[in-house]
Amino acid sequence: MQRNIVEKLPKVELHCHLDGSIQPHTLKKLADAQGIDLPDDPKKLKKLLTVPKDCQSLLEYLTKFDPVLPLLQTESALEIAAFDLIEQVARENVRYIEVRFAPSLSTRKGLTLTQVVQAVLKGLSEGEKQFGVKSNALLCGMRHHTIEKNVAVAKTAHDFAEKGVAGVDLAGDEAHYPPELFEEMLKKASEWHIPITLHAGECGCAHNIRESIRLGATRIGHGIALENDPELLSKCAKEQILLELCPTSNLQTKAVKHPEDYPFLTFLKAGVPICINTDNRTVSGTTLTDEYLKLGEWYGLNYATLEQLNHYAVDGAFLLEREKELLHRELVAGYEPFVN
Ligand SMILES: O=c1[nH]cnc2c1ncn2[C@H]1C[C@H](O)[C@@H](CO)O1
Ligand SMILES: [Zn+2]
Known part of the structure; x- marks a missing residue:
């Protein structure tokens, strides 16, 4: 596969965190405007914002959000951040993206959840106008937050249903903090008919995937631990539970130790739908094009398989059927010259 071709192919991305995906130079601008100190030197800035090669765990990975969150406490900053992400994904022809973020992490200076969400949606919508990339937001509850806080996030998702927010996550x-702890929040989300995707199986525990599905998730973020549970693997294939894989991030957090252990082919062969994502463009130091090329290198993938993975993403996307139909057609047209 060639980078210049892969870059231009139409893509769908379902697992991308806003706060982990803002370009360093944009974060620097946000910091300067708010009188917050960030390094001037691009190399130092990158080091601060991107995980090192020897990152050992998800917890270490998550520390990379510490310098970012203080910058995302105003409506203007949130709007600029969302626009910045759409500008980036437009460059690699992402046709549809679900952008996730935790609104309760942007309330330190008094913004309400509603104000946070409105600001992000404004940035996404400006991005759509300027670059033609369709998007929806997913609201993340945070596992270390109280149940009340996370129920409030689900309620906000309900308020913005069909107005730019397409689902919830943890x-x-x-x-x-295993999924059982969030039963109340997820029950409410289900009652309100909010689509659910949950991070699960990123830390070696297949049980968390089983529980996430029991609690209403129709998609799983990462899901790596599914490889350890053949029965659950069959269930996911049968119920077409989409796994949102993020190869670079999975290696960085040590969900997978070595590329040769990556369960991509295990999932594909078992008939579990999978799609490819960046997770966090800045924190992981990657793009969707990089992720596709990496898989190409590891497995000798061809363009037809990339197309298939994108169709899986569309099938699992939190969109209306007619919107999915349009995306499927765009994919067929875009890959047609490269598949036979
Ligand atoms: O891969 C991840 N696993 C669990 N949590 C994550 C991951 N990437 C980002 N986050 C957290 C950190 C962010 O502040 C939050 C909302 O985007 O989500
Ligand atoms: Zn994630």
Whole structure:
């Protein structure tokens, strides 16, 4: 596969965190405007914002959000951040993206959840106008937050249903906060008919995937631990539970130790739908094009398989059927010259 071709192919991305995906130079601008100190030197800035090669765990990975969150406490900063992400993904022809973030992490200076969400949606919509990239937001509850806080996030998703918010998620420290703890929040989300995707199986525990599905998730973020549970693997294939894989991030957090252990082919062969994502463009130091090329290198993938993975993403996307139909058609047209 060639980089210049892969870059131009139409793509769908379902697992991308806003706060982990803002370009360093944009973060620097936000910091300067707010009188917050960030390094001037691009190399130092990158080092501060991107995980090192020897990152050992998800918890270490999550520390890279510490310098970013203080910058995302105003409506203007949130709007600029969302626009910045759409500008980036437009460069690699992402046709549809679900952008996730935790609104409760942007309330330090008094913004309400509603104001946070409105500001992000404004940036996404400006991005759509300027670059033609369709998007929806997903609201993340945080695993270390109280149940009340996370129920309030689900309620906000409900308020913005069909107005730019397409679903909810749970992010953060999976190992210490398993999905069972969030039953109340997820029950409410289900009652309100909010689509659910949950980070699960990123920390070696297949049980968390099973529980996430029981609690209403129709998609799983990462899901790496599924490889350890053949029965659950069959269930996911049968129920077409989409796994949102993020290869670079999975290696950085040590969800997978070595590229040769990556369960990509295991999932594909088992008939579990999978799609490829960046997770965090800045924190992981990657793009969707990089992720596709990496898989190409590891498995000798061809363009037809890339197309298939994107169709899986569309099938699992939190969109209306007619919107999915349009995306499927765009994919067929875009890959047609490269598949036979
Ligand atoms: O891969 C991840 N696993 C769990 N939590 C994550 C991951 N990437 C980002 N987060 C957290 C940190 C962010 O502040 C939060 C909302 O985007 O989600
Ligand atoms: Zn994630």
